[in-house]
Amino acid sequence: MKTTSSGTRILSIDIGGSSIKATILSQTGELMQEYKKAKTPKPATPDAVLKAISTLIRDFEPYDKVSVGFPGYIKNGVTCTAPNLGTNHWKGVDLAVLLGDLLKKPVRVANDADIHGLGVVSGVGLELVITLGTGFGTAMLMDGALLPHLEIAHHPISKKRTYDGFIGDKAYIEIGRKRWNRRMKQVLKVLKVVFNYDRLYIGGGNADELDFKLDDNVEIITNKDGIRGGARLWQLHREDVLRPENVRS
Structure with missing residues (x-):
């Protein structure tokens, strides 16, 4: 694995409900250091998560900037929701400032699915990215530009369940692979009709x-593909992002 670069080096962190992942990227998104991860602390309070990040990256080589993907709604670097970490812990937390103070580097924070999307899309047409992990993440991009983030995970898909409850990891464990796949077929049919996307990317654990067989315009992607979006977040100028409140320099 290449470990040195003459250009800007970006620490890319992905905070998830079950694990925290990190690597160092070149300014074009190439991995400059081995991809590492650690379990997300329980309870996942801001102090505990920051401590886990500090421990995880302790031996990382130097970096210049930081990108963070967070599993919730972000506004101007401040976390508004964190359903899989505990919104009661995270509501109103200025994560960009906290991490900037901790790491002494410029920090940009965005929804984790949005960063995943920046890392994988082709940049042509309407592209939808979904992540199947602890919860259900989504991102929409038009010609490579992020569209307003929608917390689709919390929208009802059935009379009693949201998408998170219907196909999240807890549902998978509860009902098993066969029934979960039947539910996923239903969800993909709904997404196809609602969004009329040009391409759909499916990631997450x-x-x-x-x-089951996927349509020709549907692609399975990896978490490593998605974390590269941390570099692209720094390539975007504020005027290039339709949701400028989601990044802070």
Whole structure:
């Protein structure tokens, strides 16, 4: 693995409900250091998560900037929701400032699915990215530009369940792979009709559990593909992002 670069080096962190992942990227998104991860602390309070990040990156080589993907709604670097970490812990937390103070580097924070999307899309047409992990993440991009983030995970898909409750990891464990795949077929039909996307990307830890044939314009992606979006977040100028409140320099 290449470990040195003459250009800008970006520490890219992905905070998830089950694990925290980190690597160092070149300014074009190439991995400059081995991809590492650690379990997300329980309870996942801001102090505990920051401590886990500090421990995880302790031996990382120097970097110039930081990108962070967070599993919730972000506004101007401040966390508004964190359903899989505990919104009661995170509501109103200025994560960009906290990490900037901790790491002494410029920090940009965005929704984790949005960063995943920046890392994988082709940049042509309307592209939808979904992540199947602890919860259900989504991102929409038009010609490579992020569209307003929608917390689709919390929208009802059935009379009693949101998408998170219907196909999240807890549901997978509860109902098993066969029934979960039947539910995923239903969800994908809904997304196809609602969004009329040009291309759909499916990532997250449970993406590999899909056992049925996907449409030709649907692609399975990896978490390593998605974390590269941390570099692209720094390539975007504020005027290039339709949701400028989601990044802070």
